[in-house]
Amino acid sequence: xxxxxxxxxxxxxxxxxxxxxxxxxxxxxxxxxxxxxxxxxxxxxxxxxxxxxxxxxxxxxxxxxxxxxxxxxxxxxxxxxxxxxxxxxxxxxxxxxxxxxxxxxxxxxxxxxxxxxxxxxxxxxxxxxxxxxxxxxxxxxxxxxxxxxxxxxxxxxxxxxxxxxxxxxxxxxxxxxxxxxxxxxxxxxxxxxxxxxxxxxxxxxxxxxxxxxxxxxxxxxxxxxxxxxxxxxxxxxxxxxxxxxxxxxxxxxxxxxxxxxxxxxxxxxxxxxxxxxxxxxxxxxxxxxxxxxxxxxxxxxxxxxxxxxxxxxxxxxxxxxxxxxxx
Amino acid sequence: xxxxxxxxxxxxxxxxxxxxxxxxxxxxxxxxxxxxxxxxxxxxxxxxxxxxxxxxxxxxxxxxxxxxxxxxxxxxxxxxxxxxxxxxxxxxxxxxxxxxxxxxxxxxxxxxxxxxxxxxxxxxxxxxxxxxxxxxxxxxxxxxxxxxxxxxxxxxxxxxxxxxxxxxxxxxxxxxxxxxxxxxxxxxxxxxxxxxxxxxxxxxxxxxxxxxxxxxxxxxxxxxxxxxxxxxxxxxxxxxxxxxxxxxxxxxxxxxxxxxxxxxxxxxxxxxxxxxxxxxxxxxxxxxxxxxxxxxxxxxxxxxxxxxxxxxxxxxxxxxxxxxxxx
Numbered sequence: 001x002x003x004x005x006x007x008x009x010x011x012x013x014x015x016x017x018x019x020x021x022x023x024x025x026x027x028x029x030x031x032x033x034x035x036x037x038x039x040x041x042x043x044x045x046x047x048x049x050x051x052x053x054x055x056x057x058x059x060x061x062x063x064x065x066x067x068x069x070x071x072x073x074x075x076x077x078x079x080x081x082x083x084x085x086x087x088x089x090x091x092x093x094x095x096x097x098x099x100x101x102x103x104x105x106x107x108x109x110x111x112x113x114x115x116x117x118x119x120x121x122x123x124x125x126x127x128x129x130x131x132x133x134x135x136x137x138x139x140x141x142x143x144x145x146x147x148x149x150x151x152x153x154x155x156x157x158x159x160x161x162x163x164x165x166x167x168x169x170x171x172x173x174x175x176x177x178x179x180x181x182x183x184x185x186x187x188x189x190x191x192x193x194x195x196x197x198x199x200x201x202x203x204x205x206x207x208x209x210x211x212x213x214x215x216x217x218x219x220x221x222x223x224x225x226x227x228x229x230x231x232x233x234x235x236x237x238x239x240x241x242x243x244x245x246x247x248x249x250x251x252x253x254x255x256x257x258x259x260x261x262x263x264x265x266x267x268x269x270x271x272x273x274x275x276x277x278x279x280x281x282x283x284x285x286x287x288x289x290x291x292x293x294x295x296x297x298x299x300x301x302x303x304x305x306x307x308x309x310x311x312x313x314x315x316x317x318x319x320x321x322x323x324x325x326x327x
Numbered sequence: 328x329x330x331x332x333x334x335x336x337x338x339x340x341x342x343x344x345x346x347x348x349x350x351x352x353x354x355x356x357x358x359x360x361x362x363x364x365x366x367x368x369x370x371x372x373x374x375x376x377x378x379x380x381x382x383x384x385x386x387x388x389x390x391x392x393x394x395x396x397x398x399x400x401x402x403x404x405x406x407x408x409x410x411x412x413x414x415x416x417x418x419x420x421x422x423x424x425x426x427x428x429x430x431x432x433x434x435x436x437x438x439x440x441x442x443x444x445x446x447x448x449x450x451x452x453x454x455x456x457x458x459x460x461x462x463x464x465x466x467x468x469x470x471x472x473x474x475x476x477x478x479x480x481x482x483x484x485x486x487x488x489x490x491x492x493x494x495x496x497x498x499x500x501x502x503x504x505x506x507x508x509x510x511x512x513x514x515x516x517x518x519x520x521x522x523x524x525x526x527x528x529x530x531x532x533x534x535x536x537x538x539x540x541x542x543x544x545x546x547x548x549x550x551x552x553x554x555x556x557x558x559x560x561x562x563x564x565x566x567x568x569x570x571x572x573x574x575x576x577x578x579x580x581x582x583x584x585x586x587x588x589x590x591x592x593x594x595x596x597x598x599x600x601x602x603x604x605x606x607x608x609x610x611x612x613x614x615x616x617x618x619x620x621x622x623x624x625x626x627x628x629x630x631x632x633x634x635x636x637x638x639x640x641x642x643x644x645x646x647x648x649x650x651x652x653x654x
Contacts, residue, residue: 088567091485096566096591154481154593158418229584239423240415245588253580257556261572261596264423266481269588 003113004304009046012305033136034111035060058112059104062135075123076135078278079103095272114325142281144174146273147246161185164216170319172222217241226252239263246270301325330440331631336373339632360463362387385439386431389462402450403462405605406430422599469608471501473600474573488512491543497646499549544568553579566590573597628652
């Protein structure tokens with residue numbers, strides 16, 4: 001089959017690779033759409049010690065089951081494979097399973113390929129009226145759905161339901177879409193890039209601003225740099241409020257531990273989603289609660305290297321590029 | 328009246344000062360016992376920009392109401408004075424009141440004095456069988472009670488109830504006493520000082536260790552240095568667990584934001600207590616749920632300067648020195 005293979009820092013090649021070999025209980029999926037994630041970019045730049053070349057990246061996939069009793073079923077893929085038996089899995093916190101694996105990280109190849117394999121329990125059927133390119137958004141939307149859920153679980157019930165999202169990339173936009181479903185009465189996105197701000201306003205109906213001097217009960221840091229942790233903790237979050245930190249930008253200092261202590265701020269790290277979060281997100285995506293999702297641009301997987309270069313150079317206004325392995 | 332006055336870095340003098348002048352609604356309290364807090368030490372070292380010399384420090388007080396309808400009532404003092412009308416106060420989160428004041432910080436003088444003034448709502452009556460020197464522990468115990476409460480409110484219900492406390496000073500020990508009341512099934516204290524460890528074991532019945540390689544669902548950082556935030560977040564807390572940060576040791580980096588994100592760790596800043604927390608702590612103190620509280624050493628307020636010097640030099644094994652303004 002054909003795949004886009006990460007070969008080293010800023011090196012991607014569209015190559016013939018070995019066909020997928022199924023293990024017991026796995027389904028073969030013909031990949032129809034797969035998104036480029038910030039973590040793919042992180043790996044592409046050689047910044048992710050967990051993703052070593054050569055490797056097939058990509059974990060935001062939707063496609064069609066090939067073979068077996070569900071042959072032909074259109075599905076979106078939960079890329080997180082967990083043991084199902086540990087205390088975390090039993091508590092429905094599969095994302096904390098100590099044996100968790102995600103496709104695009106060894107030992108599991110990713111979905112920047114014509115085929116990928118997954119356990120059936122990781123697949124959610126996509127209704128006929130939902131294009132697979134949009135169904136592939138279930139994964140990044142689930143990340144933000146989970147972050148928004150954690151924020152509302154932690155928020156003191158006396159506080160207002162206004163939320164600020166730092167960063168207007170796919171995860172930030174997805175958070176802005178998930179937060180109202182969870183009960184947010186307003187969402188503001190901070191995005192320094194003017195072109196991206198304009199896109200968020202004009203194409204996504206979002207309240208995107210360059211910065212703010214207002215404070216919020218809920219702040220979602222969808223960037224995760226020292227500077228965003230600093231502004232989230234020192235400037236943007238209200239006393240007694242909640243920061244959910246879903247980005248992994250850098251590990252620099254910035255978090256204002258003194259204000260966090262004196263003003264009782266809760267900081268929650270968020271990683272992926274539970275299996276229920278993924279299914280609930282997919283359901284919300286399918287029934288329109290997460291909007292029209294017209295913020296994708298589809299390109300051929302064959303031109304994946306160019307897509308990465310364009311993203312890196314800031315030449316892409318849309319929050320998400322979806323790659324198609326067959327066109 | 329006599330008072331111990333902070334006059335500048337490491338300078339304390341026992342002096343005659345002006346008598347207390349009551350405002351409307353305030354009670355005059357004859358101070359019988361007042362504890363030395365880590366934050367008093369912080370101010371004494373000139374490290375607290377909020378506490379400027381000359382100032383009477385001390386906020387852990389118990390005494391006797393003088394005058395008025397409650398003349399002679401034995402009371403312990405909630406030193407946090409709040410507006411009572413803002414959204415935080417209405418939500419019973421008085422510690423987040425934007426107009427909060429605490430005695431020992433301008434404009435309110437502290438309780439290292441023969442008298443102090445407080446609103447009646449800040450006073451909790453002490454039963455006859457409880458010595459005022461122990462009743463003065465209500466304040467530090469309430470700090471830790473509140474921290475323990477926040478930890479259990481945030482803890483996922485699937486997790487075990489084992490807790491680790493970093494630091495065996497008064498706040499750490501108080502946390503170790505409050506946590507079982509909240510439902511902790513075991514508590515371990517990490518304390519690097521061998522003499523203090525021995526005291527915690529032999530006199531307080533605590534499981535005090537030098538360090539541990541076990542992880543815990545709940546970690547209370549009762550120290551608040553960069554190094555303790557580092558070990559709490561990188562080493563001691565379990566995936567999906569909770570760190571409550573109640574110390575204000577320094578503002579150095581250390582918090583492991585990457586692990587916190589990948590392992591969904593919740594970090595909660597804790598500051599003082601609500602009015603209900605203070606009353607609930609006092610009730611638990613009075614009815615014996617917080618133990619015999621035999622971990623205090625009483626000295627004359629007149630010798631307060633020596634007490635601070637001894638604490639600074641590490642010559643004090645007990646977690647709490649109580650000063651008596653009348654002996």
